Amino acid sequence: xxxxxxxxxxxxxxxxxxxIIALFLVGIWQYTDGSVExxxxxxxxxxxxxxxxxxxxxxxxxxxxxxxxxLTDSLTQKIFNSKEYNLxxxxxxxxxxxxxxxxxxxxxxxxxxxxxKVKVIYEQGSGISxxxxxxxxxxxxxxxxxxxxxxxxxGGGDGxxxxxxxxxxxxxxxxxxxxxxxxxxxxAGLKEAKTEIExxxxxxxxxxxxxxxxGKIPKGALLVGPPGTGKTLLAKAVAGEANVPFFSLxxxxxxxxxVGVGASRVRDLFKKAKEKSxxxxxxxxxxxxxxxxxxxPNMGANDERENTLNQLLTEMDGFGTNSGIIVLAATNRVDIxxxxxxxxxxxxxxxxxxxxxLHDRKEIFHVHLRNVKIAKDVDVDLLSRQTxxxxxxxxxxxxxxxxxxxxxxxxxxxxxxDFMDAVDRIVGGLEKRSKITTEEERESIATHEAGHATxxxxxxxxxxxxxxxxxxxxxxxxxxxxxxxxxxxxxEQAMLDEICSLLGGxxxxxAFLGSVSTGAxxxxxxxxxxxxxxxxxxxxxxxxxxxxxYDSTGQDYMFSKPYSEDRAxxxxxxxxxxLSEQYERAxxxxxxxxxxxxxxxxxxxxxxxxxxxxxxNIFGKRKWASRADEIIxxxxxxxxxRKEAESTTEQAPEGESKDEKDPLADDDMLLxxxxxxxxNKN
Numbered sequence: 001x002x003x004x005x006x007x008x009x010x011x012x013x014x015x016x017x018x019x020i021i022a023l024f025l026v027g028i029w030q031y032t033d034g035s036v037e038x039x040x041x042x043x044x045x046x047x048x049x050x051x052x053x054x055x056x057x058x059x060x061x062x063x064x065x066x067x068x069x070x071l072t073d074s075l076t077q078k079i080f081n082s083k084e085y086n087l088x089x090x091x092x093x094x095x096x097x098x099x100x101x102x103x104x105x106x107x108x109x110x111x112x113x114x115x116x117k118v119k120v121i122y123e124q125g126s127g128i129s130x131x132x133x134x135x136x137x138x139x140x141x142x143x144x145x146x147x148x149x150x151x152x153x154x155g156g157g158d159g160x161x162x163x164x165x166x167x168x169x170x171x172x173x174x175x176x177x178x179x180x181x182x183x184x185x186x187x188a189g190l191k192e193a194k195t196e197i198e199x200x201x202x203x204x205x206x207x208x209x210x211x212x213x214x215g216k217i218p219k220g221a222l223l224v225g226p227p228g229t230g231k232t233l234l235a236k237a238v239a240g241e242a243n244v245p246f247f248s249l250x251x252x253x254x255x256x257x258x259v260g261v262g263a264s265r266v267r268d269l270f271k272k273a274k275e276k277s278x279x280x281x282x283x284x285x286x287x288x289x290x291x292x293x294x295x296x297p298n299m300g301a302n303d304e305r306e307n308t309l310n311q312l313l314t315e316m317d318g319f320g321t322n323s324g325i326i327v328l329a330a331t332n333r334v335d336i337x338x339x340x341x342x343x344x345x346x347x348x349x350x351x352x353x354x355x356x357x358l359h360d361r362k363e364i365f366h367v368h369l370r371n372v373k374i375a376k377d378v379d380v381d382l383l384s385r386q387t388x389x390x391x392x393x394x395x396x397x398x399x400x401x402x403x404x405x406x407x408x409x410x411x412x413x414x415x416x417x418d419f420m421d422a423v424d425r426i427v428g429g430l431e432k433r434s435k436i437t438t439e440e441e442r443e444s445i446a447t448h449e450a451g452h453a454t455x456x457x458x459x460x461x462x463x464x465x466x467x468x469x470x471x472x473x474x475x476x477x478x479x480x481x482x483x484x485x486x487x488x489x490x491x492e493q494a495m496l497d498e499i500c501s502l503l504g505g506x507x508x509x510x511a512f513l514g515s516v517s518t519g520a521x522x523x524x525x526x527x528x529x530x531x532x533x534x535x536x537x538x539x540x541x542x543x544x545x546x547x548x549x550y551d552s553t554g555q556d557y558m559f560s561k562p563y564s565e566d567r568a569x570x571x572x573x574x575x576x577x578x579l580s581e582q583y584e585r586a587x588x589x590x591x592x593x594x595x596x597x598x599x600x601x602x603x604x605x606x607x608x609x610x611x612x613x614x615x616x617n618i619f620g621k622r623k624w625a626s627r628a629d630e631i632i633x634x635x636x637x638x639x640x641x642r643k644e645a646e647s648t649t650e651q652a653p654e655g656e657s658k659d660e661k662d663p664l665a666d667d668d669m670l671l672x673x674x675x676x677x678x679x680n681k682n
Contacts, residue, residue: 038098039099046069054072057070071097181240182239188364188392200218201244238280251289281325282330283330290312292339309338312341316345358388361383374414378416385483398422401426444519448478451504454619455504459501459589470609499530503586512594
């Protein structure tokens with residue numbers, strides 16, 4: 001049973017103000033009875049009306065001496081029947097005149113002269129209507145002012161505390177024992193990144209273990225990597241695992257329209273963190289405020305973002321001490337961050353969270369398949385091999401899409417085909433079988449896709465084929481799925497083979513149909529970019545060897561090129577030469593395997609979808625094994641030798657010196673060494 005007491009607080013709304021104003025107006029109308037008034041003089045007007053017997057009733061205020069006089073109908077009509085009033089007959093009956101009597105005694109003398117024919121009513125005050133007219137507007141202004149002040153100070157228009165609290169930090173606090181539901185068990189792969197993150201948590205739990213040896217606890221760690229690789233997930237795991245307060249916010253939370261707000265929020269954030277020390281601060285998407293200063297000068301105007309960054313730099317490593325506070329940050333645009341933010345003493349560590357490899361993808365699939373009812377035919381190894389380049393978020397999306405597809409088909413379990421359809425849906429888009437294509441278009445599409453399949457099957461470094469279809473999907477009229485090789489170092493021939501494979505569709509159209517179509521637009525775009533990368537980035541051109549114009553800072557030479565016009569002409573000439581050579585090479589290969597290409601085309605026209613087995617039945621088994629198989633085999637052999645070496649070391653006789661040399665030191669190149677992502681762009 002919940003013992004928490006329910007509190008019913010009164011929350012004022014702007015509509016209450018409208019209601020109060022409406023009630024005020026209704027009250028005035030009610031107490032004035034909708035009457036019309038006109039001020040007249042005591043003498044000669046009132047005294048003459050009284051002497052003539054034109055007065056029927058008088059309401060006299062004893063305090064103020066004000067008289068509310070009701071006249072005969074004829075006189076009332078004469079006074080109020082003008083353009084100024086223009087009253088209807090019903091309103092004329094309620095019309096009165098207001099007179100200020102010199103004194104009550106004077107009024108009584110005049111009434112005696114009128115022989116007591118006039119009805120007189122005496123009142124103590126001036127009436128509620130007079131009070132409302134006098135003090136009502138002032139009261140309304142005071143109430144409205146109090147209402148505005150309450151809204152501005154307690155959250156009006158700003159969930160973090162309104163106008164007066166706009167400079168306060170918006171960080172969400174996960175205090176001790178109140179972390180997220182995510183733990184390190186939910187983070188698959190990322191072994192190196194998890195190790196460093198776990199060590200940061202250990203710094204705060206057992207600081208003496210490190211400080212006793214003279215070490216200093218790092219001040220910050222920056223999580224860097226492509227989108228969807230698990231940077232924010234790691235931070236959530238830290239909040240779930242750490243037994244220390246955890247402040248979480250986004251870089252955009254510092255940005256506000258008011259000058260000085262960003263810097264004020266930074267100060268308030270670190271002030272709260274010092275009170276909760278030891279603790280962790282996590283800033284997601286830090287590039288929102290950490291962009292390099294001075295790149296976009298705003299014509300001498302004040303740059304609020306730079307002021308916020310300056311305050312953040314001062315708080316992280318200024319004269320003040322922030323002992324026990326570790327700052328975690330995440331971004332996928334580290335190239336645009338300010339250099340002062342990345343130096344040692346602020347973000348001491350940069351933890352690179354890369355796209356998962358084959359083994360990591362397998363672990364990620366196991367995590368996301370925990371709550372999915374899968375059939376026995378689902379092969380996680382096959383799924384991990386058929387999703388190269390997928391991030392952790394992509395894999396989660398694959399599992400979710402597969403479950404939705406199975407539910408749509410009223411299945412009890414998610415089957416292998418559901419996962420294949422999910423991958424196709426994510427990579428290629430939704431199938432559009434309702435899109436009408438003519439026989440001529442179908443033949444052109446089949447010829448084009450069969451050309452890609454034929455070329456890729458007979459080139460050593462081309463990506464192995466998985467599936468080809470001529471069913472429209474997404475924006476494409478046809479599509480082919482390949483299994484990209486996950487290479488750390490790409491040889492020149494691999495890049496040329498990829499260009500040749502991309503041009504295979506256009507070459508097949510020209511060779512077998514006698515004309516070309518617009519269907520090769522995406523292929524030509526990718527092939528041209530690849531050729532420019534060979535010449536201008538990787539220095540692989542024969543005419544321009546060992547020259548690279550790649551800019552790793554991200555500025556990308558916006559207004560000027562680092563080479564002359566003559567050099568630009570040479571680059572264009574080399575790109576044209578490479579594309580022409582690979583195009584002729586593709587046509588030669590298609591001529592050599594002409595019969596097999598036609599069989600593939602006819603099979604596509606009849607079945608619309610073909611797989612690896614169909615291509616293998618036509619051309620025979622592919623000569624070159626998949627590099628993924630080579631890596632798996634190399635890993636297995638390496639692990640086997642390591643176990644044998646460990647068992648040999650344990651069985652060594654006592655007193656015998658053990659070989660200090662790592663028995664696997666000569667096998668370190670079995671797996672290709674990692675290189676930065678920008679060096680692996682194809």
